[in-house]
Structures are given as C-alpha cells and as structure tokens.
Amino acid sequence: MAPAHAQRRLETPAGQTVEQGQLRRYHRRHDASRRSPFDERLRPFYHGVASGDPLPDRVILWTRVTPEEEAQVEVAWRIATDPELVEVVAGGTSMTDAGRDYTVKIDASGLLPGTTYYYGFTALGRHSITGRTRTAPLGGVARLRFAVVACANYQQGFFNGYARLAERADLDAVLHLGDYIYEYEEGGFGYSDEVGRGHEPEHEILDLDDYRIRHSFYKLDPDLRRAHQQHPFIAVWDDHETANNSWPDGAQNHQPNEGRWEDRKAGALKAYFEWMPVRPADPLDDTRIFRSIRYGDLAELFMLDTRLAGRQQQLDDSPLDSSALFDPARTLLGASQYEWLTAQLAASTARWKIIGNQVLMGQLTGFTNLDAWDGYPAERDRLLAFLEAQEMDNTVVVTGDIHTTWVGDLARDPFDPTGYDETTGAGALAVEFVTPSISSANFDELFGGPSDFLEGLLLGVHPHFKQIELDSHGYFILDLGAEAAQADWFYVNIYDETDERETFAGGWLTRSGMNHVEAAEAPAPTKSNAPAFAPEDPPISTAMEIAPGQLARGELLVVGVYPNPAVHSASLHFALRRPEHVRVSLYDAIGREVARLLDAPQPAGVYTFTFDVSSLAAGVYFTHVQAGKQIVVRNLIVR
Ligand SMILES: [Fe+2]
Known part of the structure; x- marks a missing residue:
C-alpha cells in the first residue's frame, strides 16, 4: 500500500x-x-553477461543492453578461444528493443566440444565484460564438475555463495534448480532486518513488467553477475519464478484479486526466457523447460519441471484426503514429462544419469510435505519401480527447494527392513543429494536455531537419510568420475557481505553400480590446469569513452x-x-x-x-x- x-x-x-x-x-x-x-564501467551492459545450456557444438550467450533512449539497438557478439577475444571463432549481430526488454540471446553454434570459450558483446560503441563458458564434451570423458545451487532470496541474505562459485575455475557448469528470484513484496517473505536489503519493485510482482524489473534488480547484484560471467548455467525454474507453490493452474501465493493466473504465469515466463540464458526446450511451447543435456559418455542431465508442466494441485492437509493422495493416477510430472523422462532414461548410455529436480524425492515420516514428492507417492513409486525393472544403475537425483542439506538413498519403501537395509544400502535404487539455499531462510532463521536436536531426531526415524543439516547456506559440488559420483557441501555466511570464507561441511559419494551413498573421506580434488578466468573488467572500448568533462554522466x-x-x-x-x-x-x-x-x-x-x-x-x-x-x-x- x-x-x-x-x-x-x-x-x-x-x-x-x-x-x-x-x-x-x-x-x-x-x-x-x-x-x-550499478557499475558505470559496465555501461551499457550493466547487467553483465551470461551463458547457458551448453551442447557439444553450441551454447546460449546472453546480455542486456541499457540504451540512453528508447530505440532499436544493434548488438554485435563474438566468441573466441582466448580471454582477450583475439582468436574469434564466431560472431554476428542481433537487434533488440523494448519488446524483449533489451535482452539479447544468441545460440552460438559451430563450436568444438568440451572446450572453454570467451565471449563478449558490443553496442553503442562500448564492449561488455567478457564472459567465459564451456561446451559439453563428446565421447570419452574422465571427469566432470558441476556446482548445484537453488533458492536465492535477495531479501534474506547476501549472495556470497554465488561469489564463491565465481572463484572456482574448474566447473563445467552451474546447475540452478530454481527459485532464482522470489516474487514477494519488499519486507515480505524472507526479509531480514539483520541484512537490511529489500528489492524492487516494492510490491509483489504480478505482471510482465514487474517480473522484468525483479529480474533486472537481481542481475545488478555483483556476486550473481560474477557467477554468470565465469560459468554456463543450466537452469530450471521452481515455484518462486512465478509464485509460491505454483502448479499449472494456480499457486498458493496467487489470489483472485491479483488478476488472472494465466496472465501472471505468461508474464513471468516471458520475463524468465528474456532474462535467463535458457534455450527454450520446444520452440512451439514457451512453457516447456524440461530437457536433457548430454556430457559425453560420463553423464546425462535430465532437468525436470515439477511446477508448471503437469503437476496436479497440491492437496490440502485439513483434513487430508488419503484416497486422493494415494490415487495411482496422481501426478507431479504430468504424463508427457513422465513418458519423456522414462524413455530418455531407458535410452541413455551415459554412466551417470543426473536428474535435476526441484522438490524432495525421499520419503518423510511424521508429516507429509504435500508440495514435494511425498504429495505424489504413486508416481514416485512408479518411477522407482521403473528404475528397478530396468536394473538401472547410477541414477543421482539432485534437489533444491527446501533450503537445507539432505543426503539419502532412494528406495521404494525405506521403512521396510526386508526391502531396504539401512546399514549396507542394499535395496536402494538411486541416491538423492539436496542443495541448501544460496540465501533463502531455513530452520534457524524461521524457527530459531540451532537445530541439532531436530536433525538427530529426523535421522533417527529416517533410515534412508544419512545427513540432514537445517541451518546452513551454500551449495554443493557434484564431481563425476568413472568410479564414483561425489557431492561436497560448502557453507557460507549470508549476513556479512565482506565474509569471503567458505567451510567444507562434508562429502558423500555413490560408487558406480552401488546405488547408495557412503561418506567421503575428503572433498574431491579440484582439477589442475583449469582454463583462465575471464577478466573482471570490460575491455577498453574504442569509442564513446567518458571524457573528463562528462563525469557527471555516470551517476x-x-x-x-x-x-x-x-x-x-x-x-x-x-x-x-x-x-x-x-x-x-x-x-x-x-x-x-x-x-x-x-x-x-x-x-x-x-x-x-x-x-x-x-x-x-x-x-x-x-x-x-x-x-x-x-x-x-x-x-x-x-x-
Ligand atoms: Fe526456495
């Protein structure tokens, strides 16, 4: 108001x-x-650059130009093998205007597999900062390293987790599992007095322009900008890119007096595709985002949409209709996504099948999280039964959404000791690694912490979960090799933007063919001779430099x-x-x-x-x- x-x-x-x-x-x-x-040195590319969805021969390049006046702008791009952008291998020009909020998205093709590239844009006589990206490899691959992140609530804390990713040289890509933005009003959900930073616009975002301004606001954050600058992202949305606990026909945080849901969803998704380095999964369907990306013989990523593709509405728990909950037809993925996923899994010859998923797949007891896979038990069991029937090894589910760390085995009934042995892991069909939030509130912020007692209690009644941590923020590194898939958790401070430390909080791995987790003794080693970072500052521009008398211009x-x-x-x-x-x-x-x-x-x-x-x-x-x-x-x- x-x-x-x-x-x-x-x-x-x-x-x-x-x-x-x-x-x-x-x-x-x-x-x-x-x-x-904002950083005036970046003019007119204040929002930086980004890349995403690498394939063996192409990658999406993204930027946003902010012109001095409303007009079509021609933006030139080039991609090279060196950080100085001398050895150019491809380039071109593209027009942008207000109709796409001055964003630019290029699908740069003709590239070599498994190769690090550097790219940049030029418009209005000035160069953007140089980005660094990497194509997916083909054929034999010895090792891959991905960062896995989710849930960055600007109002809750500083994006120190993104800053630490920008300092890692050896990542193949960043997997973003959603909640890249939050839709609430300033001072609303997750606002932290201790941090004291709200966001724009001040009201809950409801239409296309609101979502555009929120995306713009996020991408002015220097830590997020640096993470995008140094790594390709492979992103899927969760609920807050539209509204809390969304499903195809509505959301918990959408009320009738906020307009038509269809209009809100269409605006949110248009802004998302404008502002994110995501390649539309289907040129004819701009609501589809689930897709797979192959990394040679070592891994295939299956990025799911458990929000807007085919989810049936979350059930209400007062009272819970258990016949509806256990209805065999109840679906989180929707029929077409389920068919796509199982067909792709069955056909995949990659050693590791990584399922990028929003909501917790492992079963909880004591309460039912109706927004997670627990609210869709028949489809979860059908998927696990499919893995069992296919005798499929090496499926790793990576999950976001719940702002906390969980590590567990996935079994059809983990509470039945005749079907799942919690000591040996026998009976497990896959594993699940859950990333904490970049900054969104978790247990101690929501309820007062620390939560050691609750974590012990939860581990005691969930034989399949091996690690639960409810208070920390950060990310995990997913390190894939022929022998094992290992996840290493790193925690950061979100309350002090000057605190550049991160803490290794533990690692868990699954050995090839074993399908259950075990504790790792040490974090997987970083890769030696990683490619050079892109330089932080933009290249010197040849024209329209700020003359000494013009300094007032940059305010x-x-x-x-x-x-x-x-x-x-x-x-x-x-x-x-x-x-x-x-x-x-x-x-x-x-x-x-x-x-x-x-x-x-x-x-x-x-x-x-x-x-x-x-x-x-x-x-x-x-x-x-x-x-x-x-x-x-x-x-x-x-x-
Ligand atoms: Fe979240």
Missing part, C-alpha cells in the same frame, strides 16, 4: 494534474561505497520505463550512484512540461518510481530524468 504522502496531486504548467508518483528505494545498512547500485542509470505504451500508470526503474537532487518531468511532443513528477534530493539506491498517466491525453511524451547534471530522456507512449 502506498504511503499517504505519495498521493499528493501536483499542478502542472500545462494545467493538467497527475498523481505524484510513489517512490521507493531499497535501504541498505551496509557501506554503500563497497557496492554501488544515473535509467534501466527502463514500464510498460511502454502505458495506459493507467508507468514505472521508471532507475538507480543513483550517489545522493543527488532528482527531477522527473513529462514533456509532450511539442516540448511543454506537462507534469513535474518528482523534484527532491534522493539518497543512493535502486528505485522504482510509479506515476499515474490516466489523466494524460493519448500521445507521445518524453520522460526527462535529471540527477545532478545528468539528464536521461526516455520516450513514453500513452494510450
């Missing part, structure tokens, strides 16, 4: 009146000099005006690097100032400034944003 003082009506020189906008700034307790809201970043055209209201998404007097005015096509929307000193920060346009005549306007000596003009069409 807008504060009352934001609704003051302003008289304008042209005699029209408009509502004064609602101005929001994210407040941070921490020293703003360490992290500016203001206008990311965009949304929506454009606008009907009822428009939002100006901008950032200030230092405190400035900010003036926002609307001018009409003949140069008259029709509305002075804001005229006040503002602290440094990222803003979403929303103003009413419903009283304006339809036509073309110009939004002048002045901060100190710098003026940025964006056209705005009012309908």
Whole structure:
C-alpha cells in the first residue's frame, strides 16, 4: 500500500494534474561505497553477461543492453578461444528493443566440444565484460564438475555463495534448480532486518513488467553477475519464478484479486526466457523447460519441471484426503514429462544419469510435505519401480527447494527392513543429494536455531537419510568420475557481505553400480590446469569513452520505463550512484512540461518510481530524468 504522502496531486504548467508518483528505494545498512547500485564501467551492459545450456557444438550467450533512449539497438557478439577475444571463432549481430526488454540471446553454434570459450558483446560503441563458458564434451570423458545451487532470496541474505562459485575455475557448469528470484513484496517473505536489503519493485510482482524489473534488480547484484560471467548455467525454474507453490493452474501465493493466473504465469515466463540464458526446450511451447543435456559418455542431465508442466494441485492437509493422495493416477510430472523422462532414461548410455529436480524425492515420516514428492507417492513409486525393472544403475537425483542439506538413498519403501537395509544400502535404487539455499531462510532463521536436536531426531526415524543439516547456506559440488559420483557441501555466511570464507561441511559419494551413498573421506580434488578466468573488467572500448568533462554522466542509470505504451500508470526503474537532487518531468511532443513528477534530493539506491498517466491525453511524451547534471530522456507512449 502506498504511503499517504505519495498521493499528493501536483499542478502542472500545462494545467493538467497527475498523481505524484510513489517512490521507493531499497535501504541498505551496509557501506554503500563497497557496492554501488550499478557499475558505470559496465555501461551499457550493466547487467553483465551470461551463458547457458551448453551442447557439444553450441551454447546460449546472453546480455542486456541499457540504451540512453528508447530505440532499436544493434548488438554485435563474438566468441573466441582466448580471454582477450583475439582468436574469434564466431560472431554476428542481433537487434533488440523494448519488446524483449533489451535482452539479447544468441545460440552460438559451430563450436568444438568440451572446450572453454570467451565471449563478449558490443553496442553503442562500448564492449561488455567478457564472459567465459564451456561446451559439453563428446565421447570419452574422465571427469566432470558441476556446482548445484537453488533458492536465492535477495531479501534474506547476501549472495556470497554465488561469489564463491565465481572463484572456482574448474566447473563445467552451474546447475540452478530454481527459485532464482522470489516474487514477494519488499519486507515480505524472507526479509531480514539483520541484512537490511529489500528489492524492487516494492510490491509483489504480478505482471510482465514487474517480473522484468525483479529480474533486472537481481542481475545488478555483483556476486550473481560474477557467477554468470565465469560459468554456463543450466537452469530450471521452481515455484518462486512465478509464485509460491505454483502448479499449472494456480499457486498458493496467487489470489483472485491479483488478476488472472494465466496472465501472471505468461508474464513471468516471458520475463524468465528474456532474462535467463535458457534455450527454450520446444520452440512451439514457451512453457516447456524440461530437457536433457548430454556430457559425453560420463553423464546425462535430465532437468525436470515439477511446477508448471503437469503437476496436479497440491492437496490440502485439513483434513487430508488419503484416497486422493494415494490415487495411482496422481501426478507431479504430468504424463508427457513422465513418458519423456522414462524413455530418455531407458535410452541413455551415459554412466551417470543426473536428474535435476526441484522438490524432495525421499520419503518423510511424521508429516507429509504435500508440495514435494511425498504429495505424489504413486508416481514416485512408479518411477522407482521403473528404475528397478530396468536394473538401472547410477541414477543421482539432485534437489533444491527446501533450503537445507539432505543426503539419502532412494528406495521404494525405506521403512521396510526386508526391502531396504539401512546399514549396507542394499535395496536402494538411486541416491538423492539436496542443495541448501544460496540465501533463502531455513530452520534457524524461521524457527530459531540451532537445530541439532531436530536433525538427530529426523535421522533417527529416517533410515534412508544419512545427513540432514537445517541451518546452513551454500551449495554443493557434484564431481563425476568413472568410479564414483561425489557431492561436497560448502557453507557460507549470508549476513556479512565482506565474509569471503567458505567451510567444507562434508562429502558423500555413490560408487558406480552401488546405488547408495557412503561418506567421503575428503572433498574431491579440484582439477589442475583449469582454463583462465575471464577478466573482471570490460575491455577498453574504442569509442564513446567518458571524457573528463562528462563525469557527471555516470551517476544515473535509467534501466527502463514500464510498460511502454502505458495506459493507467508507468514505472521508471532507475538507480543513483550517489545522493543527488532528482527531477522527473513529462514533456509532450511539442516540448511543454506537462507534469513535474518528482523534484527532491534522493539518497543512493535502486528505485522504482510509479506515476499515474490516466489523466494524460493519448500521445507521445518524453520522460526527462535529471540527477545532478545528468539528464536521461526516455520516450513514453500513452494510450
Ligand atoms: Fe526456495
């Protein structure tokens, strides 16, 4: 809800009146000099670069250009074998505009398998930072290393886990299991007073432009930007990329007064495909994301969508209808995804079959998590029975969503000692490794910790779980070789952005052909002679360098005006690097100032400034944003 003082009506020189906008700034307790809201050296590629979905001959390259004015922008790209981008192997140009929120996505092809490449973009006379990526290998592969991450709630903590990934040179890719963004309002779910950083826009995100601004806000985070810069991501969404506990026809966190779910979902997914380095799994179906990616003879990744592909609605537990719960037709994956997964698994000749999955697959007793596989027991049993009937070895399920560490064996009935031996692991059909959150709340933040007692209690009644840790944040490294698949957990501090430490918290492995977990003695060694990092700073640009007299230019970043055209209201998404007097005015096509929307000193920060346009005549306007000596003009069409 807008504060009352934001609704003051302003008289304008042209005699029209408009509502004064609602101005929001994210407040941070921490020293703003360490992290500016944006890095002017990156202009116009403030959101950095990213890559993803590597195949043996191609990889998705991504960036976002922020032009000085609303216009189509031509963006050139190139990919090379060296960090200096001299040995260029492919390149081209692409156009972008407001219709895709100035994002750029290239499927760069003609590449060699198992090769590290460096790439960059050029637009408006300037170069982006250089990204580093790696294609999937073909044929015989001795070893692979992936980072596995999920659940990055900006409001809950700093992204130190992403920063540590950016410092690892030997990863083949980062598997992101979802909750890349969170949809809540500022101060809502997961907001931490101790951390003191909210997000933009301030309200719960509901439409395409809201989701775009939230994605933009996340990608201005320097730790996330650095992780994307150094590694390809293989990402799937979980629920918060749309709304909490979503399923194809709704979500727990979607109410009738928030508009039609179909519209919200379509906006969220359009923004996701614009802003994420993901190759659409089906060009004809922009809601499909489940897909497989092969890494030679060593691994095949099966990235699932347990949210929007075919999930039946979560049951209500008050009271729980157990005939519905155990209905053999009840499905989490949906028929077509289940058929696809089992057919792909049966056909795969890869040694390790890695299932990238959102929700916990292992069975819990004592309570039923109706949002996880426990809420869909018949389909889980059908999948495990399929592994059993196929005598399929080396299936590793990697899971996100629950913000905590779990390691376990997957058996059809782990509580039946005649079918599963908790000491030897006999009877297990696969293993499950669960990544903690990058920053989203877990037990100690939600309920007060530490939770050693509860962890002991849970281990005592779950013979198949070997490790449960409910308080820490970070990620695990999945290290694959011919002999074993090992997961090594690393924990970080999310409350202090200057704390660069990480702690090795333990490793678990499954030996080839064994299908159950055992404790590892030490973390798997890092790879020697890993390829060079991409340089942190952008290459020197040949044109349009900031002249000494132009230094004022770098204080203001206008990311965009949304929506454009606008009907009822428009939002100006901008950032200030230092405190400035900010003036926002609307001018009409003949140069008259029709509305002075804001005229006040503002602290440094990222803003979403929303103003009413419903009283304006339809036509073309110009939004002048002045901060100190710098003026940025964006056209705005009012309908
Ligand atoms: Fe989450």
